[in-house]
Amino acid sequence: MAPRPHFLVLTFPLQGHIAPALRLARHLLAAAPDALVTFSTAAPAHRRMFEEVQNGGGGGGDGDGDGDGDDGRLELLPFSDGTESGHVSGGDVAEFNGYMASFHAEGRRSVGELVDALAARGRPVSRVVYTLLLPWAADVARERGVPSALYWIQPVAVLAIYYHYFHGHAGVVDEHRRDQSFVVELPGLPTLAVGDLPSFITDAADPSDYFHGVFTTFRDLFDTLDRETPKATVLVNTCQEFEETTLAAVGAYDVLTIGPVLPSGDEAGLFKQDDAKYMEWLDSQPDDSVVYVSFGSLAFMAREQLDELLHGLEESGRPYLCVLRKDNKVKLADVEMDAAALRNGMVVEWCDQVRVLSHAAVGCFVTHCGWNSVLESIACGVPMVGVPQMSDQRMNAILVEHDWRVGVRAEVDGGRGVLRAAELRRRVKEVMGEGEAAAKVRRTAAGWKRAVAEALGKGGSSDRNLTAFVEGARSDI
Template sequence: MGKTKGHVLFFPYPLQGHINPMIQLGKRLSRKGLTVTLIIASKDHREPYTDDDYSITVQTIHDGFLPHEHPHAKFNDFERFNTSTARTLADFISREKLSDNPPKAMIYDPFVPFGLDVAKELGLYVVAYFTQPWLASLIYYHINEGTYDVPIDRYENPILASFPAFPLLSQNDLPSFACEKGSYPLIFNCVVSQFSNLRRADCILCNTFDQLEPKVVKWMNDQWPVKNIGPVIPSKFLDNRLPEDKDYDLGDFKTEPDESVLSWLENKPAKSVVYVAFGTLVALSEKQMKETAMAIRQTGYNFLWSVRESERSKLPSGFIEEALEKDCGLVAKWVPQLEVLAHESIGCFVTHCGWNSTLEALCLGVPLVGMPQWTDQPTNAKFIEDVWKIGVRVKTDGEGFTSKEEIARRVVEVMEGERVKEMRKNVERLKVLAREAISEGGSSDKNIDEFFALLS
């Protein structure tokens, strides 16, 4: 990699869905010669380690919680997390500034806005990096600005929400925090406060690409100097300019693809398998889990379902064994999602519509069946179905429950319905645009180069 051209700190919100896009940008910048330090706020101390393939060092700072406390305690006590982590972040930056290679800049996640204030006070060039799309983040912006008032009751006098450069959004299309006043109050404050000090940032990045949200991006560019640098998924599945970049892992976190899953897929015909996964955080109710299982079985398609150990007891009795016996389905505790989505046997992806999963499916040309749960997922699902037209979204009752008939109907629609050709054509088009954006000379590649020039 030659002589180092500078040192930059990365400070993500400590959830894997936020850390992964930070890692991926870090890999691309390190390949250009920057030294990267990834700072993880945690209650558990880990010795620093440096990745063998990249000049990326992972450091932990204390988040103010004790080892015996629940890992999600930080999401229920933001004040404690913010106060403690701001202090340990300031201490860490101060020490790094005395090193042989002091940092010039810090890239922070706007979910932790205090990161901007701490880094600014210590004289760093500070960059906001939105790991979620503008289509969700701008709704939080309008709430922060007071140009959108969250309704007191989502069911009383429901209205269509109108935002500049957006399609009209129903209450069910809005991020969960924007549907009803008082729902998730702590997290609501977290997502809205992303914009509380954003105008102090020296630069703004986002894990999207210009051609994916053109109207929203144009509106955003009129407000701030924005650089879209996505999609930041492993290079093997996009431009392949970093051929060793096959997953999101670093250093001693590296995991090998689950060959048993991939070998099972090898024996299935092209586009015959329904892949089901709801991310690392979503926990369906037992009733919804059973209903989903019955729906998948009812369709008669082959299926691969990623189910965490903690969720497996919610499946119907004998469901896993029956699928194995008939060789029509596989329930796995861990699935190499990128390898799976890239496999020719996959016909569609039943997903919670988290942004990383949405981008991965889009980049690998797989149409979607959306079962959004909360945060930005309903808005992502709206764009998937009505704007990009690369999939469908299940309908729910007033309690947010989806019947097996509805799930099965939607899966069949994406696997072999009248619109399947259109959906596949649209997702292939976006797949090409995504690869063009991040490939040499593309819009995101140029933005990364321009950004690198600012730091080096």
């Protein structure tokens, strides 16, 4: 029997990284029916995701407990990050830096042992695929003679920004990083203000910043890519049609656009969904009438922001579905407008976002512009109101509003960073109103939905690229 390609997919233990990585694992299985895939993240996150899987192996074992019929080709195995409970947000800079140091050192050691153990079991890894914050994964692969590929889970434009920052443009950015309006010229990219750049460049370059450990990890990542020969392979969770002109800005790498990598069914995650009552509620709403609101898996809402948000939604007069995570320190009962005052909407702790965005009743997505959320919204043809906060979200909002014209960006209170109720009402009306401008946004969103379907369909640009990657891995065996 010919050797089977075996992909080891590694990811940082955050929901925004886990979701696209686990989705890619499933897409690799679909693209190569004879392939094996091992998905691995840090042990504390693994336990949260798969606590109900009965495998007798301390959280590893075959299968993923979702009953999706992969015939044992998908295996879920954790690696150690050197901790029992993972990183707990809200600590100080030293604590976070300590976690990152442990994650890198212990993760590298543990993943090396994992690769060796898989080979000893007769399941040798033929290609390592790793997400943003694991630069050492390429070293682990190289030391064992296994090719690797970075899975970039942000847009090509952000890949290009980081590339140019770490290849000759850091000086000018660092000199002006406190001036949000200073204009930066980067090769192959439109003119950008410092305030448009990823916060992990503009803020976290400062050693006193909480996320400085993320900044240094990105620096190490691009150093790792530069050491790959002949060219580093980078899979990007986007489609060629979205960013065709920007691809040339990262010609130093072999870039394959393979997205949007969407869920292929129920998927595990770090957050447990509320029951399906929200879907029954959506079923009772008119088409294109509901405002869906979610600021992702990381950001916390302060009392002032939650109060403004709920007032704006209620005053809009439109039905709404709002996600307020269980781990948010401010609860619904803490704000002026509690559950008894919510006449038009529903607040849930977590939901199946793609299922919600796919529902005919949803007419607008108020989002933090995390890349997963942006892709899911475009794939479902839902216009957006962007409220970017950190990381790549500011650039993502520019793409949504100016490049693809599928949404608008809301302005926040300059001093407090709060989205005010009046601004929320105004921006929702811009994409859901009766005027021609709103109708044009909706038509454009519908057009991009069709483009995504074509890119992912048989013979589409993303389908071709993923097939080429799989066949390249097969030829390396």
